[in-house]
Amino acid sequence: MxxxxxxxxxxxxxxxxxxxxxxxxxxxxxxxxxxxxxxxxxxxxxxxxxxxxxxxxxxxxxxxxxxxxxxxxxxxxxxxxxxxxxxxxxxxxxxxxxxxxxxxxxxxxxxxxxxxxxxxxxxxxxxxxxxxxxxxxxxxxxxxxxxxxxxxxxxxxxxxxxxxxxxxxxxxxxxxxxxxxxxxxxxxxxxxxxxxxxxxxxxxxxxxLKEVERPASVIAADPTVEPWLGSDHLPAEGYRTVVVAGDGAGAIAAEFAQKLGLPLFAEPSSNALFSANAICAYREVLSESLGQQIERAVVFGHPTLSRPISALLDNADVEKAIYEPAPVAWYAPGRRSEKPYKYIADLARFAGSGHGVSVVGSEQSWLSAWVQAGESRRIEHQQNIDRYRESGENSGRAAALALVQDAWNACREDGASLVVGSSNIIRDLDLGVVSRATSPRVYANRGLAGIDGTIATAIGISLAGESGKERGASKPQKVRLIVGDLTFLHDASSLNIGPLETKPDVEIIVLNDHGGGIFGTLEHGKLGKKPVYKNAVQRYFTTPVDVDLEALARAYASSGISVKIVNV
Missing domain, CATH: 3.40.50.970 (Thiamin diphosphate (ThDP)-binding fold, Pyr/PP domains)
Structure with a gap:
């Protein structure tokens, strides 16, 4: 050399x-x-x-x-x-x-x-x-x-x-x-x-290198998907089965639940939330009597959001399977209890058909019972949201639910992708929106579910562009990001984008609830109400902050990113 x-x-x-x-x-x-x-x-x-x-x-x-x-x-x-x-x-x-x-x-x-x-x-x-x-x-x-x-x-x-x-x-x-x-x-x-x-x-x-083409993917898709979806065939057996759609599950989870007539528990970043089978407030309904009747559970993607889902998947009395047409990164082989299925047709036989299956002690169908229970919960949350909009009464997390609902609807209207921060915000989205025939593309860093780099991730998604993988410069795609105040502060320096750089098309909505509100929903929230633990919980967990978020956003105004602070 x-x-x-x-x-x-x-x-x-x-x-x-x-x-x-x-x-x-x-x-x-x-x-x-x-x-x-x-x-x-x-x-x-x-x-x-x-x-x-x-x-x-x-x-x-x-x-x-x-x-x-x-x-x-x-x-x-x-x-x-x-x-x-x-x-x-x-x-x-x-x-x-x-x-x-x-x-x-x-x-x-x-x-x-x-x-x-x-x-x-x-x-x-x-x-x-x-x-x-x-x-x-x-x-x-x-x-x-x-x-x-x-x-x-x-x-x-x-x-x-x-x-x-x-x-x-x-x-x-x-x-x-x-x-x-x-x-x-x-x-x-x-x-x-x-x-x-x-x-x-x-x-x-x-x-x-200008004419070099990208190599074709070697990761084969499941060849049974299209034939199975296009057929009228349903499994002969029926079970009280539920479908869990975690992060990255995709449309196949919704289509699977729809064809088999099964309740669908779709996390926001599953991108499966466009089915009539999607159950509103499913994690709350899981804690009711219906949750005790589940016989089988089928997992798509990486479920991360709720303890009720974790408890369901840890329940030894529930038979479980996971759709895995290709190796996945989020768990080590053999370390989970679900049986992996490579082909959707085989998974369908495990799940069984929900058509004709009733809840215990009733003639009501398995699916309709879940839909009805979820709708009841949805109405309760919507009433809280409506009161907040009318009078400012913030019952529970009504302010946060209203915020994510507005952002979701705005994305449906203008076609923006939705990026959601970890902690409470994505759980609010999980409760605050309902399935529609069309829904925005939702992204979240659920691999480790940290608050690191959330703003930078949203910027990268925007810079990927509307033209996708076409060669050459592409127009940034519109992205709407919802985060809490701690997540915003943790990554605010990512708003430092130099004058020679392509500006992303990002709108950030910050829910300023003055610290780590998610800990109030965990065991620490109960302990924090006791005088002996109040100071410890506040200082070491909820970590209140005292930052002028509006001023901080103005300092980075040259990034071209709009920042809206919602104080609650």
């Missing part, structure tokens, strides 16, 4: 990025730094040629979650370029979330060369396999590309395979593990900047 016409660092950067573009990477988030310069100059050439789109964020944590939002919306590899040292550490929360959601983030971490490691050189720490079990694959490129296939080539190929869900040994086959994040650690020695030869080569190389 000493005889190369370009610096070895530039050659490595070009080789790495070339492979990533060829497997489908079209978006890269960059955090400024010196050691990462070879990657930056190479990716700048790619953007100039219209091969990729780049986004610059000065805060690496913001960069990580912006990339996560892009990957969540596009479901394709998204790169994050950072310099060495603490910059890499700031990506850990986003990588952890991507791990549990199975999102293909590519951490391109610049590093010092081996000769400087362990010497106390500036911004030098151990970055090799930094993310441990939270990445699907990792490689330390100290001299890449290799003259012949060696450990680095094999490791990099494993990263490429992990990003696309492929088998690293048989590229045309799907892997037995879900796609997910990887770390490509690039050890760059000086010089870090292009020379005269690179000035000529970089644009030519970038132009050569």
């Amino acid at each position: 000493s005889e190369l016409p370009v610096p070895a660092s530039i050659f490595t950067a070009v080789s790495v990025l070339d492979s990533l573009v060829r497997i489908g990477m079209r978006h890269v988030v960059v955090s400024p730094g010196s050691r990462s310069a070879p990657l930056v100059y190479a990716v700048a050439a790619l953007e100039e040629a219209g091969v990729v789109q780049t986004y610059v964020r000065t805060d690496e944590r913001t960069a990580g979650f912006t990339a996560l939002g892009l990957a969540k919306s596009l479901n394709e590899p998204v790169g994050i370029i950072v310099t060495s040292g603490t910059a890499v550490g700031n990506l850990m929360p986003a990588v952890m979330e991507a791990d549990h959601q199975g999102l293909p983030l590519v951490v391109l971490s610049a590093d010092r060369p081996p000769r400087l490691r362990g010497t106390g050189a500036n911004q030098t720490t151990n970055q090799v396999n930094f993310f441990g079990s939270h990445v699907r694959a990792t490689v330390d490129l100290t001299a890449y590309p290799e003259e012949s296939t060696g450990e680095q080539t094999v490791g990099f190929n494993e990263c490429l395979a992990a990003l696309t869900g492929r088998d690293a040994h048989v590229w045309g086959n799907a892997s037995g593990t879900p796609a997910g994040p990887v770390q490509v650690n690039c050890a760059f020695d000086t010089p870090l900047t292009p020379n005269d030869a690179a000035e000529q080569i970089l644009p030519q190389w970038a132009q050569s």
